[in-house]
Amino acid sequence: MSADRETLTVYEDQVQAYAERVANDAVPGLEAFLDMLPAGGRLLDLGCGPGHVARVMIEAGFGVDATDASPAMVAAARDAGVPARVATFDEIAGEDVYDGVWANFSLLHAPRAAFPFHLMAIHRALKPGGLLHIGMKLGDGEGRDRLGRFYTYYTEDDLVRHLTMTGFTPGATFRGSGIGLEGTRQPWIWVQAHG
Numbered sequence: 001m002s003a004d005r006e007t008l009t010v011y012e013d014q015v016q017a018y019a020e021r022v023a024n025d026a027v028p029g030l031e032a033f034l035d036m037l038p039a040g041g042r043l044l045d046l047g048c049g050p051g052h053v054a055r056v057m058i059e060a061g062f063g064v065d066a067t068d069a070s071p072a073m074v075a076a077a078r079d080a081g082v083p084a085r086v087a088t089f090d091e092i093a094g095e096d097v098y099d100g101v102w103a104n105f106s107l108l109h110a111p112r113a114a115f116p117f118h119l120m121a122i123h124r125a126l127k128p129g130g131l132l133h134i135g136m137k138l139g140d141g142e143g144r145d146r147l148g149r150f151y152t153y154y155t156e157d158d159l160v161r162h163l164t165m166t167g168f169t170p171g172a173t174f175r176g177s178g179i180g181l182e183g184t185r186q187p188w189i190w191v192q193a194h195g
Helices: 005-013 015-023 030-035 052-059 071-079 115-125 156-165
Strands: 042-046 063-068 084-086 098-104 126-137 142-144 150-152 169-179 185-194
Touching: 005 015, 005 071, 015 052, 015 071, 030 052, 030 098, 030 126, 042 052, 042 115, 052 063, 052 098, 063 071, 071 084, 098 115, 115 126, 115 156, 126 156, 156 169, 156 185
Parallel strands: 042 063, 042 098, 063 084, 098 126
Antiparallel strands: 126 185, 142 150, 169 185
8 A cells, every 4th residue: 555654644633734734825736737637627636635626627627536544634624625645655546537637746655666556547447638737846765854754756757757657748847846744945846738
């Protein structure tokens, strides 16, 4: 199972602080992602956290499957009116189910060895030509942050290579930086890729 117990414990303990942090943040790439999808399409919000993005998707008329490995995050999402469920990356299932998958800063918690398998599962779950949005922190290696959360870091070239070798066609990319829950500024990237 790819869910790291120590990482989940941090999110369980920090759910309120995390929800408050992301509640008013702009979500880079979300508008562009939704604009590229068919009206009323079915989406997977993989690692939905407190449900702030899934709520936007639902309000925009999409059918949304919202999942998170943290029961406390799922409870927060449900409190926000999002019908979320507890599930790990290993439970990505189905074939030709989704028009889009939103994996924004969630798969960065998966070990590098498991990453290609998760991408292949997402590729199978997407309808032909479906769209993946993936956000990751930039860097090299694996390790824990000051709060104890496990991260795997990727360079842009490495991320694009993983996407390509698992059947995706990478498209738009965007780089930025932000201050996360632990309080340090870190560089990140998102990539949109078609299945």
